[in-house]
Amino acid sequence: MAQTPRLHLLYSCPFCWKVRGLIEHLDLDVEMVGVNGMKIRKEVAFAGDWGKVPVFTDEHGGHHVDSTPLLRHLDATYNEGRLANTGDPARQNTWMDWVDSHMSKATVPILYGSLGSALKTTTRISKLEKFGFLSKRLYAWAGFPVMWGFIARKRVKKDGRKPKQLWHDLLTEFTDAHDGQPFFGGEGPDLVDFAAFGYMRSVSPFPQFSQLEDHAAGMAWYRRMEASLA
Ligand SMILES: N[C@@H](CCC(=O)N[C@@H](CS)C(=O)NCC(=O)O)C(=O)O
Known part of the structure; x- marks a missing residue:
């Protein structure tokens, strides 16, 4: 029997935001299921060994994982592949790789790149996500030095640019x-637009988003993407 499709996600996960944007654009009836960030592997074990979110369960109970293949799958299955079939496929593939390798790496530095911003981010996440009572507090207070100290600092140092500058450079590029078109896909968005939009939108629940808001061209495109959602 057919069931309502479900998307298992974390509300702060950039890869999940990519898929959510497309689901909203196509106005699909999908139930959003938040998982506990401390138990991701266990909570998505029903889908096999993948162990990560997002996981999409279709109306027949089939599981689909990995955000970019998932974008392609949703477009092919529920939209006759229209977004994949706009423009030059080689250009689209090149830029999908560019977005997935550059923008994905820019979200951690902006959210956790300084001790203060890391604390703001983990306390905000502890409110957004589903946690157990103790793990919520533990995550907010013990999580931020970990994210800042081990992960973000290394990335910021490796890139050499301030996290805001990095985002501005990426948005310009x-x-x-x-x-000169309104979207990467031309008159309307394509899959690359939804991938980039997802990474940028994953920063939007956090105060650091204001650092992206003064990139005029980037924000104009971001607002057009928001307007394209159902
Ligand atoms: N390439 C994957 C990456 C997904 C991913 O890393 N998700 C994170 C949350 S933002 C996760 O579930 N991590 C759990 C883990 O790696 O144990 C995608 O694009 O979907």
Whole structure:
């Protein structure tokens, strides 16, 4: 018997935001299921060994994982592949790789790149996500030095740019590639737009989003993407 499709996700996961944006754009009836961030592997064990979110369960009970293949799957299954079939496929593939390798790496530095911002982020996440009573507090207070100390500092140092500068450079490079059109995909968004939008939108629940808001071209595109959602 057919069932309502479900998306298992974390509300703060950039990869999950990529898929959510497309689901909203296509106006699909999908139930959003938040998982406990401390027990991801266990909570998505029903889908096999993958152990990560997002996991999409379709109306027949089939499981689909990994955000970019998942974007392609949703477009192919529920949208006749229209978003994959706009424009030059080689250009789309090149930029999908660019977005997935550059923008994905820019979210951690902006959210955790300084001790203060790391604390803001983990306390906000502890409110957004589903946690047990103790693990909520533990995550908010013990999580931030971990994210800042081990992960973000290394990334910021490796790149050499301040997290805000990194985002501004990426938004400039990305919007320049729109060739004067409103979206990467031209008159309307394509899959690359939804991937980039997901990474940027994953920063939106946090105060650090204000650091992206003064990139004029990037924000104009971001607002057009929001307007394209159902
Ligand atoms: N390449 C995957 C990455 C997914 C991913 O790393 N998700 C994180 C949450 S943001 C996760 O579930 N991590 C759990 C783990 O690695 O144990 C995608 O694009 O979907």
